[in-house]
Amino acid sequence: MRMERLFTLNDTQAAALGAGILGTGGGGNTYVGQTWLEKELRDRGGGCRIIDADSVPDDALVCCVGTMGAPTVSNEKLLRGDEFVVGVRALEDHLKARIGALLISEIGGSNALKPLIAGLQLNLPVVDGDPMGRAFPELQMDTFAIGGVSLSPFALVDSHGNVVIMDHVDSPQRAESYARALTIEMGGSAALMMPVVTGRVMKQHLIRGTLSLAEKMGHAILAARAGGHDPAETVAALGSGRVLFRGKITDIERRTVQGFARGRMRLAGFGAAAGQMEIVFQNENLIAWQDGRIICTVPDLICVLSLDDGEPIGTESLRYGLRVAVIGMPAARELKTPAALAFVGPAAFGYPDVTFAPMPGDLL
Amino acid sequence: MRIGIDVGGTNTDAVLMDGQQIIASTKTPTTPNVSDGIIAALKNLVADSGVDVATLDGVMIGTTHFTNAVVERRRLQTTACIRLGLPATVCLPPMVDWPDDLREVVGGHYYMAHGGHEFDGREISAFEPAEIRQFAEDIGRRGINAIAISSVFSPVNVSFEERAAAIVREVLPDAHITLSSTIGRIGLLERENAAIMNACLRELAIKTVGGFKAALAELKITAPFYISQNDGTLMNADFATDHPVLTFASGPTNSMRGAAFLSGLKDAIVIDVGGTTTDVGVLQHGFPRVAALAVSIGGVRTNFRMPDTLSIGLGGGSLVVLDPLKVGPQSVGYEITSKALVFGGDVLTTTDIAVAGGKADVGDAAKVAHIDKALISAVEDRIEEMVNIAVDRMKTSAALVPVVVVGGGSILIQRQVSGASEIIKPGHFAVANAIGAAIAQIGGETDRIFSLAEMTREKALELAKQEASDRAVAAGADARSIEIVEVEEVPLAYLPGNATRIMVKAVGDLAAGR
Incomplete structure (x- = not known):
């Protein structure tokens, strides 16, 4: 199937909300990305071209565009604004070839909308899809790395216009650790163009249709707000999942382990006999227990949203007393192969004793 | 003895308190000039x-005057914003996320300067005095008198904002x-938004706080007066004149603090029943739980901590309404005294039901x-069902948990509330609002990233904790009475050295003496 559509100002809020849901608690706040995208759309008029993966020729080059770093930093030290253009142009110079389309590196959270900004600036289309179908804390937790696609060359750009291109990196893990060290030196937040792949490789690995899915989820939330009803059921159904729990947060525990915000939340249902839920997170929500029994584990999606208005709630904003709905959705099937589970299953997050018990179905 | 005053949109309430005792209270209509x-x-x-x-x-005043000014887009001053952070931050200039009408009212003027800090205190770029001076001169030529200055990571390092302010003051002394x-x-964006809103309210603050002062002078009250702020603590008159934006959430906060005082409880659910809505909030250690x-x-995103309340249409x-039975959310509001059946009107209201059931006598x-x-x-x-769901x-x-019921409509709460140990x-x-103002303490806050x-x-x-306590004392608290009432630690993902954001709030009693 080949298709092209225009993403306009009418789509930004829904896409941001849906990306927040697919962030599964992590991925960073979408507010800055949404505000920035709206500004670019207002300033330039028109819209960003969204294309299907099949519209990209096999021999064309495409690259993922986003920012790397701590959300708290990127919400304070905003970008200069041309980092994506600088990075894509530098990669083109390095490869002596043109990039034909941009990819979303992570549909969950703040990075979902950045390629659309870059697409407007560079006049390039953005492919509807991403290699995660949610958010993950590390670069190598995507279908490219899982599929053995090299993450190099890649480019990191800071707000001074400094560009670092890593021409060759021998493993996704080292790509992650080198990029992270540079990002910290660049002030804790930097623009990242990674990986660059051909259209053919992209089509093999990309989880398709995730931008459209985010938009549908967002529109469902907006419609529920307008109609004054609870959007959780509709959102869950869009992602082939179900509402796991409704309740309030009764306890939050946090600690930092090697730069990651790990923690545990406890929830109590409404009413006397409504049960308990416990969810552990490492930036993203990882495992949910209902009344002591595991009911959902990574890579399946565990999303927490505000009961009042369906606003997705990041693990950084969790607070005692919040009233929430917890949604469970099956991961995209690309994340559930034995090879993929080695990268994104419970064991990869330090839970070797937890077996991945998939929810029925696939995200899309 | 202390007087607490609540200047609301409709009524101005006042209470006189002697220590823990309420000596007198009064309710009068709010006037246009407060x-x-x-x-x-x-x-x-x-x-x-x-x-x-x-x-x-002392006299403690709580007011929604400044919130209303922003919401109504009235009495706001033309304001310029200087942001230090170049070459970073250009992608989203100041006021980019404001509603167009409000941005137009305050003029939308901004200047981007070099400077700013990284999360770990390094400089993004060097401070350039000449640049700031040039901006200040331009602001002067435009005849703008209100200026907000924001620098990247200024909660970590305030020096660039202070140096910029010193230069602006040299060029524009007033x-x-x-x-x-x-x-x-x-x-x-959120911090800068609050700073710009604060700047555009400064003239109104001078006038309003001046009006408070004049009112007290007219009654020959020479005691110092204070304005209550978002978190239920007090600012002195000068500080309030400089920081009107800090009053934005003081209304619900004072109501809950007043409920805590009246009930003698520090941990409880508070149900505030008004004419149109019922707000349910939670007291923790005597302070409202925050959202x-x-x-x-007024359409502008801020990162103020507001009391977490659930509002229902009761x-x-x-x-x-009958067939099928429906209670709220429509309300006759302040017109109850002419529209309700018991007052000779033709609309069936919850108050009529309370009177008919012999639960109220109005x-x-x-x-x-x-x-x-x-x-x-x-x-x-x-009504019982609505209240039970909200409380749960x-x-x-x-x-x-104990449940405290306050507000003019509290006659509606007649039954047991499920989950309540007592009502x-x-x-x-x-x-309750005026009492919340009267009993307020002095607070200080810090929010920084530690490695x-x-x-x-x-x-x-x-x-x-020391920093928050020092700030409370500087704001007028008695050092011996300082208590840490809130500590929040958020470990920051993706940063080295176990970077952790720590927020602390300290409060203390008002220092004695004038």
């Missing part, structure tokens, strides 16, 4: 109590300058004598 209403309320209080105003230790670091926390998500004021003026009970018993009990069932949503444990309807419930690789967690907490 000071007339305050004068009327104070005159009532003095007449009722016979208090010698020379014996007053300018009103607001530094973002004095207003908000980490999160550039986690960002709060918009009040003394709520319409009762208006003319004969006008509702015809109401059928089955309907009365059906409406009471519905706000509770965080299955344990029974307390304190006296003076109608002036726990360089120091222990205990050391970092100790430093943060």
